[in-house]
Amino acid sequence: xxxxxxxxxxxxxxxxxxxxxxxxxxxxxxxxxxxxxxxxxxxxxxxxxxxxxxxxxxxxxxxxxxxxxxxxxxxxxxxxxxxxxxxxxxxxxxxxxxxxxxxxxxxxxxxxxxxxxxxxxxxxxxxxxxxxxxxxxxxxxxxxxxxxxxxxxxxxxxxxxxxxxxxxxxxxxxxxxxxxxxxxxxxxxxxxxxxxxxxxxxxxxxxxxxxxxxxxxxxxxxxxxxxxxxxxxxxxxxxxxxxxxxxxxxxxxxxxxxxxxxxxxxxxxxxxxxxxxxxxxxxxxxxxxxxxxxxxxxxxxxxxxxxxxxxxxxxxx
Amino acid sequence: xxxxxxxxxxxxxxxxxxxxxxxxxxxxxxxxxxxxxxxxxxxxxxxxxxxxxxxxxxxxxxxxxxxxxxxxxxxxxxxxxxxxxxxxxxxxxxxxxxxxxxxxxxxxxxxxxxxxxxxxxxxxxxxxxxxxxxxxxxxxxxxxxxxxxxxxxxxxxxxxxxxxxxxxxxxxxxxxxxxxxxxxxxxxxxxxxxxxxxxxxxxxxxxxxxxxxxxxxxxxxxxxxxxxxxxxxxxxxxxxxxxxxxxxxxxxxxxxxxxxxxxxxxxxxxxxxxxxxxxxxxxxxxxxxxxxxxxxxxxxxxxxxxxxxxxxxxxxxxxxxxx
Numbered sequence: 078x079x080x081x082x083x084x085x086x087x088x089x090x091x092x093x094x095x096x097x098x099x100x101x102x103x104x105x106x107x108x109x110x111x112x113x114x115x116x117x118x119x120x121x122x123x124x125x126x127x128x129x130x131x132x133x134x135x136x137x138x139x140x141x142x143x144x145x146x147x148x149x150x151x152x153x154x155x156x157x158x159x160x161x162x163x164x165x166x167x168x169x170x171x172x173x174x175x176x177x178x179x180x181x182x183x184x185x186x187x188x189x190x191x192x193x194x195x196x197x198x199x200x201x202x203x204x205x206x207x208x209x210x211x212x213x214x215x216x217x218x219x220x221x222x223x224x225x226x227x228x229x230x231x232x233x234x235x236x237x238x239x240x241x242x243x244x245x246x247x248x249x250x251x252x253x254x255x256x257x258x259x260x261x262x263x264x265x266x267x268x269x270x271x272x273x274x275x276x277x278x279x280x281x282x283x284x285x286x287x288x289x290x291x292x293x294x295x296x297x298x299x300x301x302x303x304x305x306x307x308x309x310x311x312x313x314x315x316x317x318x319x320x321x322x323x324x325x326x327x328x329x330x331x332x333x334x335x336x337x338x339x340x341x342x343x344x345x346x347x348x349x350x351x352x353x354x355x356x357x358x359x360x361x362x363x364x365x366x367x368x369x370x371x372x373x374x375x376x377x378x379x380x381x382x383x384x385x386x387x388x389x390x391x392x393x394x
Numbered sequence: 395x396x397x398x399x400x401x402x403x404x405x406x407x408x409x410x411x412x413x414x415x416x417x418x419x420x421x422x423x424x425x426x427x428x429x430x431x432x433x434x435x436x437x438x439x440x441x442x443x444x445x446x447x448x449x450x451x452x453x454x455x456x457x458x459x460x461x462x463x464x465x466x467x468x469x470x471x472x473x474x475x476x477x478x479x480x481x482x483x484x485x486x487x488x489x490x491x492x493x494x495x496x497x498x499x500x501x502x503x504x505x506x507x508x509x510x511x512x513x514x515x516x517x518x519x520x521x522x523x524x525x526x527x528x529x530x531x532x533x534x535x536x537x538x539x540x541x542x543x544x545x546x547x548x549x550x551x552x553x554x555x556x557x558x559x560x561x562x563x564x565x566x567x568x569x570x571x572x573x574x575x576x577x578x579x580x581x582x583x584x585x586x587x588x589x590x591x592x593x594x595x596x597x598x599x600x601x602x603x604x605x606x607x608x609x610x611x612x613x614x615x616x617x618x619x620x621x622x623x624x625x626x627x628x629x630x631x632x633x634x635x636x637x638x639x640x641x642x643x644x645x646x647x648x649x650x651x652x653x654x655x656x657x658x659x660x661x662x663x664x665x666x667x668x669x670x671x672x673x674x675x676x677x678x679x680x681x682x683x684x685x686x687x688x689x690x691x692x693x694x695x696x697x698x699x700x701x702x703x704x705x706x707x708x709x710x711x712x713x714x715x716x717x
Binding site: 119120121122268272347348351354356357372373374376377378380381384385388 | 463478479480481482513515516517518519521604606681682683684703
C-alpha cells in the first residue's frame with residue numbers, strides 16, 4: 078500500500094478501543110492516516126451486533142460486531158488488533174486473540190479488509206515492534222512508524238495516569254464511594270454500562286472505576302487474591318479492589334454474559350472479601366432491554382450502603 | 395380530628411398485598427389477592443377491600459408507600475408519597491416484628507432473595523439473577539405435572555421418609571430428572587419431598603452462595619407457606635426457621651412504615667375505585683435507542699411516564715412545556 082493512497086481506517090468504538098483510544102488515535106494522527114470511529118453504542122448498533130454474532134459470544138463482542146457493521150461503507154478497512162499477551166501471567170481474553178479472524182469470518186460476505194497488529198510477548202512480539210510493523214504495512218518508513226508509536230504511547234500513558242490520579246482523588250471523597258469493578262468496555266459502553274454509572278451518580282454516589290489504577294501496583298496487589306491469576310485486565314481490576322476496598326462503602330462487580338474471565342474472577346473476589354464486611358453487588362448484563370430488575374438491585378444496594386454508613390456514624394457519635 | 399394511618403401496597407407478579415397501619419405498627423386492615431396480570435385492576439380491588447375493613451371516620455390515611463415490581467405504576471395511580479424497592483421494604487417490614495432478625499430468606503413467584511441484617515439494618519443481600527430457577531413458578535408447574543395442588547405439596551412432602559434426590563442446579567435439568575425418577579418408580583411423596591429439597595439446595599447454591607446465614611432466620615414469600623420447604627431449610631441450615639403468619643404482608647408493611655417515616659404527606663382518597671386508569675406503550679422516535687415508554691393516564695389525562703433513557707423521551711415534561 079503506497080502512502081499516496083492512504084486508506085481511511087475505521088475503528089469500532091467497542092472492546093479495547095476504550096483501553097487504547099489515545100494510543101490508536103494519536104498513532105494514526107501522527108502518521109496522517111484518516112480514521113473514522115463508530116458512534117457510541119445505541120440500540121440499532123446493539124441489535125445489529127446481536128444479529129451478526131454467534132450465540133455463544135459475549136455481549137461485548139456482539140456489541141463490537143454491531144460497531145463493525147456500522148462502519149461498513151464508511152472506510153476502506155477496519156482496524157482490529159490481535160492482542161494475545163504481555164508476558165507470563167499477563168494474558169488477554171481469547172476473544173482478543175481471535176478478534177481479527179472473528180471479524181473477517183462474521184463479515185466474510187462483505188469482503189472486509191481487516192487492518193491489524195499482533196501483540197504476543199511470549200511469542201516474541203511486543204507492542205512497540207507490532208505497531209512499527211503496522212506502520213510499515215501502511216507504507217510508512219520505520220522511522221515514521223516508530224515516531225508515531227512513541228507519540229501514541231505517551232498520549233496513552235498520560236490518559237491512564239490522569240484516570241488513575243482522578244480515581245485516587247475520588248477515594249478521598251466524602252460521598253458514598255462505590256468501586257465499580259468491570260472491564261472498561263463494559264463501563265464505557267453508552268448503551269449498557271454508562272446508564273448504570275449515570276443512575277448511581279444521579280443518586281449521589283461517587284463511582285470509582287477499579288481499572289483506573291496504577292497498573293503495575295494493581296497487578297502486584299492481585300497476588301493477595303490469587304498468585305496464579307493469569308489475565309492481564311482481571312489482575313488490574315482485582316488488584317485495584319484489593320488495594321482500595323477498605324476505602325469504599327461498597328463494590329459493584331459488573332460483567333456481561335457470558336464472560337469466562339469474570340465468571341471465575343468475580344466469584345473469587347466475592348469469596349476473598351467475605352470477611353472484609355464490604356457489601357458487594359454482582360450484576361450480569363444481558364441483551365434484555367428491561368431495566369426494572371437492574372434498577373431494583375442498584376436502588377436497594379444504595380439503600381443498604383446509606384443505612385450502613387448512617388449506623389456507623391451513629392456508633393461514632 | 396381523625397387519627398393518622400398509613401397505607402402500604404406491594405404489587406408482585408403473582409400477588410398484590412396491602413395494609414393500613416396506625417402509628418404503632420398495628421394493622422387496621424390487610425388484604426392479599428392475586429394480581430392476575432392486571433396490576434391496575436388488582437390494586438383497585440385491593441383498595442376496595444382495605445377501605446371496607448377500617449373506620450374511615452376515625453382514621454385518615456396521610457401517607458402511602460408502594461413496593462414490588464409494579465411499584466412505579468401503582469405509585470403513580472395511588473399518588474404514593476414513597477416508592478421503594480422490595481428489598482428495602484421487606485427488610486423494614488420484617489425488622490418491625492422481628493427486630494433481632496439476622497437473615498431473611500425469601501422465595502416468591504418469580505424471584506428469590508436473601509437479606510442479611512445487623513442491628514436491624516440490612517447489610518447485604520442477593521437476588522436471583524437471570525433465571526427463575528427454584529422459585530414458586532417452578533413448584534407450581536411441577537405440582538401440575540404431579541397432579542398435586544401446590545397448597546398440598548408441603549403436607550405431602552412431610553409424609554416422605556426418603557426424599558428422592560433431584561438435580562437442583564437448574565430448573566430444566568431438575569424437570570427432566572423428575573420425569574426420569576417418576577418413571578423409575580419413586581413414590582409421589584418422595585418426589586415432592588425431593589422437590590422441596592431441590593428448591594432449598596438451589597436457593598442456597600445460587601442466591602445464598604457465599605453468604606453467612608445466621609440466626610434468627612425468617613423465611614417469607616409465597617413458598618414459605620410450604621411446610622415441606624420450611625423443614626428442608628431447617629435440615630439444610632441446622633437451625634430453626636421462623637415463618638411469620640403475616641410473612642406474605644411484610645413488603646406492604648415495610649412500604650407503610652417507610653411512608654410513615656418519610657416527610658411527604660398526602661391524604662389518600664379511597665375514591666380511586668371509580669377513576670379510570672390506562673397505560674399505553676409509546677416507542678420514542680427521538681433517537682436510535684427507540685425507548686419503550688410507558689404512559690399512565692388518569693381519566694384520560696397523562697399523569698406519569700417512564701422507560702426513557704434520556705430527557706428527550708420524557709413525555710410528561712414535553713407536554714407540560716407545550717401546555
